[in-house]
Amino acid sequence: MQNIITNAMTVYPQVARVVVAVDCIIFGFDGRQVKLLLIHRGFEPEKGRWSLMGGFVRGEEGLDIAAARVLKELTGLEGVYMKQLSTFGEPRRDPVERTVSVVYFALIDINQYAAPLSDRFRAEWFTLKKIPPLIFDHREMVTQALVRLRQDAETQPVLFELLPAKFTMPQLQSLYEGVFSRKFDKRNFSRKVLASGLIVRTKAKEKSGSRKGAFLFRLNKSRRTLRPVFEHIAN
Amino acid sequence: MQNIITNAMTVYPQVARVVVAVDCIIFGFDGRQVKLLLIHRGFEPEKGRWSLMGGFVRGEEGLDIAAARVLKELTGLEGVYMKQLSTFGEPRRDPVERTVSVVYFALIDINQYAAPLSDRFRAEWFTLKKIPPLIFDHREMVTQALVRLRQDAETQPVLFELLPAKFTMPQLQSLYEGVFSRKFDKRNFSRKVLASGLIVRTKAKEKSGSRKGAFLFRLNKSRRTLRPVFEHIAN
DNA sequence: TCAAAAGTGTTACCTCTACACCCATGG
């Protein structure tokens, strides 16, 4: 087994080299529920079980690039919101060979491309309450991603990545309720979101889904954070 | 150059293997200022410049374990608060050979062991405003760590890791002021911290540092978070 | 006795939460 050294670099002697992979946690929102995209493994190890979408990092590829490539292979999507979560490296987490996995999570609007999916890979969306058993330490990765998603959603408008360009207030509220697993009061919710200045009401209405129709909103591009900074212990 | 495979595992064919390292960002507090521990490199590459303390991950070693080992090699400390920050893996970040570095940050009370330092390595504490140029992408690592430290400090009582078991209110306030780079009103600050129930006043006073003396406080072990959870968009 | 740091209370404002009814429309 020859180690792959890609050019004439000198090397560190006596140092173990390991396989580095990326795994992608893909969250989606379909207008009603927050979901997680999983693939049904058609290969060993753990053939036939569910897992995150992953792949090995190539020789000349940075980690972010590798994650974007893996996401594209599965969903066909590019330019998606994607963030590094953390790295898993227990020596025996992958039974085949020691593999250090850098985990990313992505947020996408499910409806925008329900189509591109499922071809090369058997991929399915699962609601957060019905996640099947996952291989290796993937379940722990998902748990961490959810914690992080909530943290981020508290301070930054990340959840808008999961929505189409125009969305209704009830959709936005369902999204927040899904991510935080709790209900919000719709009057307080809409007042608070509007007060943030992040979204703007358009004149159009979405008429499917209710007889009355719901106003469509869009992001106000000039705003980037929900609050300047929040300090728990502060003046 | 033989790849090191530690046992009879089968392997993934055709996959690049790379060196995995850990780098430790060590924040400390001396009762007045928040500081960062750096080492003066006595070896190539970048000999003579400043860097974070790092080391390669060994064959049978998990990432957290590797980081703890590296921290111990430098400071002699064990059982310290340590958390994974993120992973850096640009192909040419290390000119010697491709190296993926998993970054950890640790929080310690400087006074507790000013001694154990500086022997094997030339290590020095730098205030956050006087960080020298660092090698590779270490400066970016530090920047990210500071952002994360602030985020964490907003929701969790992590900063207490930087303090001795007993500390004064002015010390605590300097710590928060150092981390957030701003001043707080001492009346509001102490009221707020005390209202959190996180700390308890003892009868003892710290008499050095002021003529009047300042009450010593200690952590109230039963409390774990500053607030249950905070939602920006919530009910 | 005075310089230096520690300690303490009140008020105005703003934000958060709880809560219930009317509106528009398609069937």
Add this chain to the structure above:
DNA sequence: CCATGGGTGTAGAGGTAACACTTTTGA
């Protein structure tokens, strides 16, 4: 005409921020 989901306002409570003076004691 009625069932369904969408939209809105108000009042009470709680938290935040601004603000200045007194205490202690070592030198």
